[in-house]
Amino acid sequence: VDFDELEDFFSRQRAIRAYDLSRAVDDATIERLLRAATFAPNGGNRQMWRFLVIRDAGLKAGLAKIYEEQALIYTGGRPLQNTTSWREVPVLVAFLSEKGGGGPSIFPAVQNFLLAAHALGLGSVLTTLWKAREPEVRAILDVPEEIEMHAILPLGWPDRRYGRSKRRPVAEVTYRDRFGAAW
Numbered sequence: 001v002d003f004d005e006l007e008d009f010f011s012r013q014r015a016i017r018a019y020d021l022s023r024a025v026d027d028a029t030i031e032r033l034l035r036a037a038t039f040a041p042n043g044g045n046r047q048m049w050r051f052l053v054i055r056d057a058g059l060k061a062g063l064a065k066i067y068e069e070q071a072l073i074y075t076g077g078r079p080l081q082n083t084t085s086w087r088e089v090p091v092l093v094a095f096l097s098e099k100g101g102g103g104p105s106i107f108p109a110v111q112n113f114l115l116a117a118h119a120l121g122l123g124s125v126l127t128t129l130w131k132a133r134e135p136e137v138r139a140i141l142d143v144p145e146e147i148e149m150h151a152i153l154p155l156g157w158p159d160r161r162y163g164r165s166k167r168r169p170v171a172e173v174t175y176r177d178r179f180g181a182a183w
């Protein structure tokens, strides 16, 4: 793997919230992404992650209502811009885990999924805004008590090309030896 290419690849993996709805996402593609997710590091290799692939229109509409209400609270009432409603997204993928140690292992798997999606030209975004309404989300999806819910990722083909992400320089967020000492 060429590091410069890899670095460029990382910088172009963006939070994609708007999709080209003329293009579908098939199950085989989702399975490839989930397989990539399962190569992630995980505690004791116990693989306690569970994935829920949601295509049902009624379920997506129920989740969309909750998500959009929460998003409006987050934005202070400003309608979401450049965002495809979850009613219309091709698919939502929920990242879950068995209770008893699976939780900390989920985000490496989410990241693998995001990077794999980007490699195929797909777009996605990690969301947790719905968490404030988790009991309702659980009820919609029949998620039992012994399963934790972590993230829901809409997935589709990006509506347009996106540029690189903007991040603070490493030196601004890194210290040497003792917290506060310049890198």
Ligand SMILES: Cc1cc2nc3c(=O)[nH]c(=O)nc-3n(C[C@H](O)[C@H](O)[C@H](O)COP(=O)(O)O)c2cc1C
Binding pocket: 013, 014, 015, 016, 017, 125, 126, 127, 128, 129, 130, 165, 166
């Ligand atoms: C833990 C976590 C929770 C997030 N929750 C949401 C969310 O609920 N809705 C959303 O649109 N984006 C969510 N994001 C995406 C961030 O907004 C996004 O990563 C950030 O703005 C940087 O975007 P960029 O990578 O395109 O530069 C979340 C990201 C993380 C890591």
